[in-house]
Amino acid sequence: VLDIRKLYAQADVFTYDPGFTSTASCDSTITFIDGDKGELLHRGYPIDQLAEKSHYLEVCYLLLYGELPSSGELEKFENTITRHTMLHEQMQYFFRGFRRDAHPMATMVGVVGAMSAFYHDSTDISDNSQREIASHRLIAKMPTIAAWAYKYSIGQPFVYPRNDLSYAANFLHMCFSVPAEPYHVNPILSRAMDRIFTLHADHEQNASTSTVRLASSSGANPFACIAAGIACLWGPAHGGANQACLEMLKEIGSPDKIPEYIARAKDKNDPFRLMGFGHRVYKNFDPRATVMKQSADEVLDLLGVENNPVLATAKELEKQALADDYFSEKKLFPNVDFYSGIILEAMGFPTSMFTPIFALSRTVGWVSQWKEQLADPHHRIGRPRQLYRGHTLRDYTDIENR
Numbered sequence: 270v271l272d273i274r275k276l277y278a279q280a281d282v283f284t285y286d287p288g289f290t291s292t293a294s295c296d297s298t299i300t301f302i303d304g305d306k307g308e309l310l311h312r313g314y315p316i317d318q319l320a321e322k323s324h325y326l327e328v329c330y331l332l333l334y335g336e337l338p339s340s341g342e343l344e345k346f347e348n349t350i351t352r353h354t355m356l357h358e359q360m361q362y363f364f365r366g367f368r369r370d371a372h373p374m375a376t377m378v379g380v381v382g383a384m385s386a387f388y389h390d391s392t393d394i395s396d397n398s399q400r401e402i403a404s405h406r407l408i409a410k411m412p413t414i415a416a417w418a419y420k421y422s423i424g425q426p427f428v429y430p431r432n433d434l435s436y437a438a439n440f441l442h443m444c445f446s447v448p449a450e451p452y453h454v455n456p457i458l459s460r461a462m463d464r465i466f467t468l469h470a471d472h473e474q475n476a477s478t479s480t481v482r483l484a485s486s487s488g489a490n491p492f493a494c495i496a497a498g499i500a501c502l503w504g505p506a507h508g509g510a511n512q513a514c515l516e517m518l519k520e521i522g523s524p525d526k527i528p529e530y531i532a533r534a535k536d537k538n539d540p541f542r543l544m545g546f547g548h549r550v551y552k553n554f555d556p557r558a559t560v561m562k563q564s565a566d567e568v569l570d571l572l573g574v575e576n577n578p579v580l581a582t583a584k585e586l587e588k589q590a591l592a593d594d595y596f597s598e599k600k601l602f603p604n605v606d607f608y609s610g611i612i613l614e615a616m617g618f619p620t621s622m623f624t625p626i627f628a629l630s631r632t633v634g635w636v637s638q639w640k641e642q643l644a645d646p647h648h649r650i651g652r653p654r655q656l657y658r659g660h661t662l663r664d665y666t667d668i669e670n671r
């Protein structure tokens with residue numbers, strides 16, 4: 270790696286790299302991706318092993334602190350997270366200020382940003398212990414925020430967290446319990462939920478993580494930075510893709526319509542793209558998609574919906590796209606979003622909740638990257654350059670002469 274900053278500054282030149290396809294914005298020890306091999310490692314551990322043998326809160330610890338925890342360390346961490354799941358009671362009024370039909374992501378951007386107005390004792394980024402509390406608060410409270418955004422949107426009362434449940438089971442409880450009818454969390458479903466969280470936990474310098482880092486580079490407080498990440502994740506080319514993918518599968522409707530949609534995706538005059546296909550970094554199978562596919566089979570099997578038309582369409586679409594030269598030449602493979610939407614829908618989530626679930630899963634990644642950035646003695650405010658293509662110097666024209 271060539272540190273070209275000084276050379277470029279001396280020569281007064283800069284790189285022009287729209288979309289940052291070949292520019293590293295930081296150095297990091299958290300996550301490694303080899304897009305050609307289809308490999309994803311967190312602190313050196315492959316994602317398929319973590320998804321199989323570990324669970325979300327252990328992966329959170331790994332991402333935050335760099336090593337797998339001992340059993341004592343894990344117990345302490347889980348207790349800490351569990352103790353921070355409640356939201357300040359006053360925050361309920363903030364939720365109630367939104368329209369009922371607000372997208373839960375809109376509510377989350379607002380509520381997470383507003384946490385800085387409620388938790389003053391964790392906004393001083395110069396204080397290590399405040400950074401630590403902010404990290405724990407964000408990871409612990411995000412499921413409550415996402416679940417409450419959902420409950421509010423469907424007109425049901427907020428359900429308080431239950432600290433005797435696992436992280437994933439508690440989230441399902443807060444989403445699906447109603448006062449008269451507590452939701453019994455099936456362990457297969459909470460395991461599938463936990464896997465979705467784990468598979469989305471971090472993905473190095475993607476758009477939303479880079480947004481968090483850029484916001485943080487100015488010294489902004491952690492809640493403002495994570496709110497910025499949520500806003501960026503919302504877009505359909507990023508976190509909104511699983512919602513867009515499921516909507517596309519439903520629009521296709523049945524396997525016999527697939528050739529028509531594949532033809533549209535290949536037509537350069539048609540802006541349509543196959544949602545859930547392609548990735549900026551993976552030019553091979555997304556390793557998370559493989560685990561997600563297994564999880565989808567398990568969940569659909571449990572729920573007795575193996576003849577689900579959406580799944581049948583998804584499976585056939587995958588088969589036909591992979592056999593098509595256009596997709597193989599451009600190295601477009603199914604990504605993690607291709608199957609996650611199917612699992613979430615089978616669990617009973619509306620499509621509008623797919624991206625909020627991604628946001629809550631990714632919070633630990635954002636927080637870990639934020640902490641790493643603040644601990645880096647070389648970090649400085651992010652200030653991209655531009656290639657100016659506008660007018661050269663010209664004189665102001667008075668309005669009567671224009």
Ligand code: ACO
Nearest residue numbers: 506507508510534542543544545546547548549599604606
């Ligand atoms: N369907 C059809 N063609 C596609 C697709 C697709 N899903 N994705 C890329 N292409 C084509 C482009 O048209 C382009 O063709 P060209 O070279 O003839 O112009 C070529 O493949 C390269 O595409 P780019 O947009 O330049 O690739 P980029 O790396 O910028 O984009 C992205 C990656 C945004 C993910 C893209 O593949 C896409 O839009 N996919 C669909 C949305 C999606 O699934 N997003 C989820 C990403 S994963 C995540 O956020 C967790």
